[in-house]
Amino acid sequence: MDLQQLLAAAQQMQDHLMSAQQELADAEVEGTSGGGLVKARVNGQGELVDLTISAAAIDPADPAETAQTVADLVLAAVNNAYRAVGELQQEKMGPLAAGLGQPGMSGVPEIPGLSGLFGGAAGEPGPGGTGPGELEPGEPGPPAP
Secondary structure (H helix, E strand, C coil): CCHHHHHHHHHHHHHHHHHHHHHHHHCEEEEEEHHHCEEEEEECCCCEEEEEECHHHCCCCCHHHHHHHHHHHHHHHHHHHHHHHHHHHHHHHHHHHHHCCCCCCCCCCCCCCHHHHHCCCCCCCCCCCCCCCCCCCCCCCCCCC
């Protein structure tokens, strides 16, 4: 593969990345709990943008129990929304990250060494990991000669 093809492939990947980032910036997902009594909306960047608590979730006869119940429902709805946005991020960005240095991505060459940055294959270093024959921090080395 010549340099021109490599540059074209890199530009194509950058275009796809920018498109996916924009889609995430424009997206919002909702998490619910208590059968819809609590709703949490999170944008594609993982920011909580809205939280709605139905009046039906509040029992004026037992404020202490209601407060704890509402707190539990809020946590469940927010966690549900964050899980959904994580899935959306993986859907949009995962294929791009997986394509960096991974065999099988059509039209984009494998870039040696990059697969380790994204949790490379067995025997390859992942983020902060060690490669074959390398020692983990604090691991004793071979005896000195």
